[in-house]
Amino acid sequence: MFPTDVLDDAKRLIDSLRAKNRTLTAAESCTGGLVAAAITAVPGSSDVFFGGFVTYSNDAKAQMIGVDPGLITHHGAVSEAVAHAMADGALRTTGADLAVSITGIAGPGGGSPEKPVGLVYIGIASVFDAPTVERHMFGEAGRHEVRLASLRAALRLLGEAAK
Numbered sequence: 001m002f003p004t005d006v007l008d009d010a011k012r013l014i015d016s017l018r019a020k021n022r023t024l025t026a027a028e029s030c031t032g033g034l035v036a037a038a039i040t041a042v043p044g045s046s047d048v049f050f051g052g053f054v055t056y057s058n059d060a061k062a063q064m065i066g067v068d069p070g071l072i073t074h075h076g077a078v079s080e081a082v083a084h085a086m087a088d089g090a091l092r093t094t095g096a097d098l099a100v101s102i103t104g105i106a107g108p109g110g111g112s113p114e115k116p117v118g119l120v121y122i123g124i125a126s127v128f129d130a131p132t133v134e135r136h137m138f139g140e141a142g143r144h145e146v147r148l149a150s151l152r153a154a155l156r157l158l159g160e161a162a163k
Contacts, residue, residue, distance in 0.1 A: 026053065
């Protein structure tokens, strides 16, 4: 189901978290649960993966992980501020040690000149380090490719945060 490099990254992440006795959660929008699926494709992931949220709609972001609707109205769902709030909300809601969030525009529609198709924000929140958000421009590579590139970037960021 997933390319070998994705599964290898997920396994390294799980091994790193397990070695430090840390847990992980995910709040996903445009990836629709791909991060959770890639992590749980690895045997033993239940040792570290608390679970995840697919907060595809703005209401889901607010109701499931406490993202302030005003923040979404002011900045838009696809923004650095919302990615940060999603990761923080997932961390707070679950009590996990590490959280990742992904919000973006996978396409083919939904983009605008200010926020084009392929724009993705990935947030990391941790009880051990300051939060971070990365902005990515994956371009109009196609819906599948934008989602896969987002997954790869999220696993890379998680791997760095888990070290």
